[in-house]
Amino acid sequence: AEIVGSPNYAVEANIGEILERAIKQGYIKMYYQPIYEVSSGAFRSAEALARIIDPKYGMISPAIFIPEAEVQGFIIPLGDLVLEQVFEFIARHDLDELGLSYIELNLSVAQCMEKSLPDKIRALQEKYNVDPSRVNLEITETTFENINEVMVENVDKLIGMGYSFSLDDYGTGYSNIQRVNHIPLKIVKIDKSMLDETATGNGRIILEHTVRMMKSIGKELVAEGAETANDVNLLRALNCDYIQGYYFSKPLPAVDFVSFLKQKNK
Structure with missing residues (x-):
């Protein structure tokens, strides 16, 4: 998961039109x-993250x-485009040659509730x-707060087909270890906010406790938002996977991403 970008009022004022155009025109x-x-x-x-590259903005x-x-009802067609592009990327590249096991992509609440998913x-x-x-397939804590029968069926079907799931942004919502333990998740992704909190008060203790608990129930852990060598050293010390x-x-366009891996994973 990722939140980036500063306000651009011209973009925000026209975002509905920009979004519709982006979906229709690629x-x-x-x-x-x-x-x-x-x-x-x-x-x-790697995590796949969508961007709009608008000719004007x-x-x-x-x-x-x-x-x-x-809000505007574009999340399903947007999600469909993301799915298509990620599958196409995997088909076009030999992930083993790049050193990758899999690509993560985000599913929205609306997608998870769609019977045809x-x-x-x-x-x-x-x-x-x-x-x-x-x-x-990454789903957020918000998704679990909206869980219904269709969503449970979809997750079960997709796991039966051989897909795995991650819980994204752990630490931002209301998930607890009991809830995480009862959902067939392979990976838990710890939100950047928990890492940021290690600089103050009991933040490190809370993060350490979270890592230990998740490992005790067999989850693999991804720590998000590492920006400094100190962050990385701390996460290593805490035994994050x-x-x-x-x-x-940073997130890279496909061509640059492939070049990065060929250089770093050789």
Whole structure:
């Protein structure tokens, strides 16, 4: 997950029109942020993050257009484009050659509630001949706060098809260890805010306790938002499995991302 970008009032005033145009005319582009595996010292996965590259306004942050997409009803077609582009990327590149195990992509609450989601993903899997183990589906704490029967069925079907799930932004909502333990999650992603809190008061103790608890129930841990060597050293000391953040790399366009991996994972 990622929140970036400063206010651009011209963009915000026209975001509905910009978003509709981006979906119809193909201005949605995927960027990829590598995720570092502590045990191997290499980049073993990446998170796919959508950007609008508008001919008039340039790059537009998801912090601006995702909330608008949810309000204006564009989140499903936007999510469909993201799914298509990520499957196409995996089909076009040999992930083993790049040193990657899988690519993570975010599912919105609306997508998780869509009955046709497993069928859509199956169709992409067949179209691009992608092994489900190459795709990890991220859902947020907000998704669990809205959980219903359709969502549970979708998750069960997708796991049955061979897909794995991550819980994104852990620490920002109301998830507790009991809830996490009862959901078939492979990975828990600790939100940047928990890392930031380690600089004050009991923040480090809370983060350390969180890591220990999640490992005790068999979850793999990704710490998000690492920006400094101190952040990385702390997360290593706490035995986090994976680290994601600008310390290693910002999200990159596909071509630059592939070049980055070929250089770093050689």
